[in-house]
Amino acid sequence: MGKESSERIQTSILNRAEKVALIWLAQRQPRWVTSDFLTYLGVFGALLYAVGCYLANDNILYLWLASLGMVLNWYGDSLDGTLARVRQLQRPLYGFFIDHTLDAGTITIMCVGAGLSPMFRFDIALLVLAGYLVLSAYTYICAIVKNEFRLTYGSMGPTEFRLVIILMNIIGTYTAWSEYTYTVGTQVFGIFDLVGIGIAIFLFLAYIGQFLKDRSILAKQDPLKPYNPEKK
Numbered sequence: 010m011g012k013e014s015s016e017r018i019q020t021s022i023l024n025r026a027e028k029v030a031l032i033w034l035a036q037r038q039p040r041w042v043t044s045d046f047l048t049y050l051g052v053f054g055a056l057l058y059a060v061g062c063y064l065a066n067d068n069i070l071y072l073w074l075a076s077l078g079m080v081l082n083w084y085g086d087s088l089d090g091t092l093a094r095v096r097q098l099q100r101p102l103y104g105f106f107i108d109h110t111l112d113a114g115t116i117t118i119m120c121v122g123a124g125l126s127p128m129f130r131f132d133i134a135l136l137v138l139a140g141y142l143v144l145s146a147y148t149y150i151c152a153i154v155k156n157e158f159r160l161t162y163g164s165m166g167p168t169e170f171r172l173v174i175i176l177m178n179i180i181g182t183y184t185a186w187s188e189y190t191y192t193v194g195t196q197v198f199g200i201f202d203l204v205g206i207g208i209a210i211f212l213f214l215a216y217i218g219q220f221l222k223d224r225s226i227l228a229k230q231d232p233l234k235p236y237n238p239e240k241k
Contacts, residue, residue: 018159021166031088035095044089044098048107051085054078055115059122065181066127072178075122079171079178082115087168109149116141123174123205128181130198133205140212147216151223162215170208177201 021027054077061075089108093099117138124134144162152158160166180186181201189200198206 018157019161019166020164021161021169022164023168023172024161024166027087027168031091032095034088035092038088038092042092044093044100044104045107047085047089047092048111049085051082051089052111052115052118054081054083054085055118055122057081059118059125062122062126062128066125069127069182072126072128072182075126076175076178079119079175082119083168083171086112086115109145113142113145116145127187128177128199128201129205130202133198133202133209136209137205137212140209140216144212144216147220154227155223159219162219165211173204173208177204 057078058075059078061071061073061078064071065075086108090104093104120134120138120141123129123137124131148159186200191198191203
């Protein structure tokens, strides 16, 4: 339980189209492209995103480099498992370990990169990171206790969030977004900070909502047993 054999739950907007695209891409990869190569390509994409975000402080056009990193991250992170399944070369233990261990590192790199960019406050980026890691931990727990691996929550998944980030990069490159600020007490928030807060709220609400739902289901499957003082 809790490995790649767990039932994969995908309910995102782009799920069906993405599956078709990933299978098409996997069938056309050269033999030298392996699942491990794609996994590490995803990590490289995260690093490229972070570098682009940081360099955007000097030239906002570097957000295009950040967006390229996000595309490479999607390509590697989304295609590695599909490639293994298409080639029938699955490694359930190793694949689960490598993929999801590195996921924690890549999202940390990307959130830190976003916090170092001119678009987001660092504390807001870390709030998003906290929400993502909490939801990830919950997902891995459910993979163990329910043999169910939820890749998406509601209509949103990693691919949709990547597209949101790329869209924000485009808006950040070609609009005067920095002119729109909001002050709460002594704190000043930009327009993208508010988007980041919205993403964090979504992640925490998804965690709380799914927890309450699964708690009710598991409480029925594993009911409280009456205490018997004579049974020791």
